[in-house]
Amino acid sequence: MVSTLAVILAGIVGFWIVLYALFGKKEIDPETGEPIEKEEGLSVNMFIAMWRTKRLLGFIDRVSRINPRFWKVYADVGIILGYMGMVYVFYALAKTAVQTLQTKGQQAGVQLVIPGVTIPLWYGLIGLVVVMVVHELSHGIVARADKLPLKSVGLVLLAVIPGAFVEPDEEELAKAPLRSRLRVYGAGSMANITTAIITALLITYAINPLLIPSGVEVKGIIPGSPAEKVLQKGDVIIGINGQEIKTMEDFMEFMDKTKPGETLELEVLRDGEKTSVKLTLAEHPDRPGKGFVGIQPAQHVESKVGSAKVVLPIFFALYWIYLLNVGIGLMNLFPLVPLDGGRMLDDVLKEYLPEKIARPVRYTTIGVGLLLLALNLWPALMNLAG
Template sequence: MVSTAVIVVVALTAFWLVLYSLFGKKEIDPETGEPVEKEEGLSVDFLVAMWRTKRLLGFIDRLSRVNRRFWKVYGDIGIALGYMGMAYVFYALFMTALKTLQTKKSPSGVQLVIPGVTIPLWYGLIGLAVVMVVHELSHGVVARAEKLPLKSVGLVLLAVIPGAFVEPDEEKLSKAPLRSRLRVYGAGSMANVVTAIITALILSYAITPLLVPNGIEVGDVIKGAPADGVLHKGDVIIAINGQSVKTMDEFIALMNKTKPGETIALTVLRDGKELNLKLTLAENPDNPGKGFIGIRPNQHVTSKVGHDGIILPLFFSLYWIYLLNIGIGLMNLFPLVPLDGGRMLDDVIKEYLPERVAKPIRYATIGIGLFLLALNVLPAILNLAK
C-alpha cells in the first residue's frame, strides 16, 4: 500500500512540474538579451512561485501620506524594538544551544510552523495570513513614508510555504540614509509585535472572561504509552476515578496521587458521547514514582454565554494570531541575513566599520548564526520525522 508521504511527494512534484511548464519561461530584455523578472503576473523558478502586482501600491502610498511624522516615529520605535528583539532572540537561542551541547539532549528552541502538521490547519493559516499581511504592509508604508519607491507587492510560494512580500527598489534602498533603511527593516517586526499586543488585549479583556474551563483535552497520544489505543486525540477527560476534572490544576493534582501500575477509570467525552474507560498507568518520566497516562494535555474550555460555535473559533483564531505574530515577529529579528535583524546588523556594521574589519565580523556573524539556528531547528525536524 502506497504511504501518504509518497502520495504527497508525487503530488507536489507534479504540481511544480505543471506550474513550471506553464509559467517558468522568463521575459528577455531586448537590449541586453538577459532574462528579467516579470514586473507583474506569475513567475516561477525552482520551487519558488511569485505573483506580483502594482495594484496595491496606490493604497500603500495613501496610507503613508496620512501622517508621515507618525510613520517616522513608528519606524524609530521599530529600530529600538529591532535591536532589543535581536539581542533577546540571540540570547534565547544561544542558551538553548548551550544546554543542548552540555546535556546532549535536544530541547527544541525553534518550532516549525506547518499548518495541519505542527499547528492547527485553519487557525494556523489565518494566523500566518495576518502575520504576512501586517508585516509586509508595514515595510511598504514606512518605505513610502521615507519616499523610497516600491516596485510591486505580491504573494510567494516557497516549495509548500506560502508568503507575501513588498518589493522595494533595492538600488534606491541601498543608497538611502542608514536611519531610513533601519526604519524600513524594523517596521515589519514592529507591526507583528503591535498586532500581538492588540490581540492579547482583546483575548484578555473581551474573550477570555466569556470562557470557563471544562475538562482536559487530549492534544496528542504518545505512542507506546498507556493511553495509546485507549484515548484518541480530541477526547476530553472530565473525571478520573469518579472525581470531576475541570482545570489543569485539578488534573495535575489527581495524577500526582497515582502510582505506576495503578489502573484508573476515566470518564471521557468523545464526539459528544460520554465513555467510561480504564487504563493501567506507567511511570511518569518527568516525575518518578507518579502515574503516567501518556498524553499531551490541553485545557478544554466552553463558553459561559453559549454560542460555542462562534466564541471558541474566535478565541482560537485570535490565540494563534497572537502566538504566530509574537513568535515569527521576534524570530525575524535573529541577526542572520536575509532576515530583517540580519540586515539591520549588517548595514550598521558596514556603515561604521572599515571593510577590513566589517568583513570578518559579518562572516563570523553568519557562521555563528547558522550554527545556533541549526542546533535549535534540528531537534524540531527530528521530532517531526518520528
C-alpha cells in the first residue's frame, strides 16, 4: 500500500518538473553569455520559484516616511524580542528533541505547516498569507526607515513552502551599521508577534463573547495510543462515563482522576451524529499513574447568537492567524542561517569576535541547529508516512 508521504512527494516532484519545463528558461546576458536573474517577473529553479515586482516599493517608502523614528524604536524592540525569542526557541526545540528520543518518536516536535494536510486548507492559507505579508512588509518598512535601498518585493515557493520576500540591496545592507542590520532582521518576527497580540485581543474581546463551549474536539490522534482505533480526527467528546464535557477544563479535570487500565465510555459527536465508544486507558508517558487517551484535544465551540456560518469562520480564521504568527514568527528566530535569527546571531559574532573564534561557533550552532530540527521533524514525518 502506497503511503501518504510517498503520494505527496510524487505529486510535489511532478509539479516542479512541469513548472521548470514551462518557466525554467533563463535570460542570457548578451555581453557575457551567462544566465541572469530576472529583475521582475517569474524565475524558476528546481524546487525554488520566485516572482519579483517593484510595484509595492513606492507603498513601502510612503509608509516608512510617516514616522521614521517610530519604526526605528519599533525595530529596536524587535531586536530585544528577537534575541529573547532565539533563546526560547532553542530551549524549546532542545527540550522536545530530548522527549522525542525518550519516546522513540512518539512525542510530537514541531508540526509541518501544509495547508490541507497538517492544517485546515482555507484557514491555513489565510493565516499563512497574513504571516508572510506582515513579516515581509515589516522588513521593508524598517529598511527604508533606516535609508537602506530595496531592489524588489515578491513571492517565493520553496518546494511546498510558500513565502513572500522583500529583497534589499545586499551590498548596501552588508555595509550598514550593525544596529541597522539587526533592526531589519528582527522586524519580521516583531510584526508576527504584534499581529498575534492584536489577533488574540480581537478573539478575546470581540469573538469569544459570541461563543459557547460545546465539547472537546479531537484534533489529532497519537499513533499507538488507546484512541488510535476508537476515535477519529474531528470527533467531539461531549461526555465521559455519563458526565457532561463542555470545556477543556472539564476534560482535563476528569482525566486527572483516571488510572491506567481504566475503561471509559465516551459520548462523541461524529459527523453530526451522537455515538458511544469505549476505550481502555494507557499510562500517561509524562505523568506516571495517570490515564492516557492519546489525543490532541482542542476546545469545540458554537455560536450563541446564531449566524454560525459567519461567526465561526471569523473565529477560526483569527485563531489560525494567531497560531501561525506565533509559531512561524518564533521559529524564524531559530539561530540557523538563512532564518532571521541565524542572521542576527551571525552578524553579532562577526562584529565582536575574531574570525578564528566566530567561525567554529557559527559552524557548531549550525550543526546543533540542524540536529535539533531533524529530531523535532522526525515524528511529523513519521505521521505523514502513515
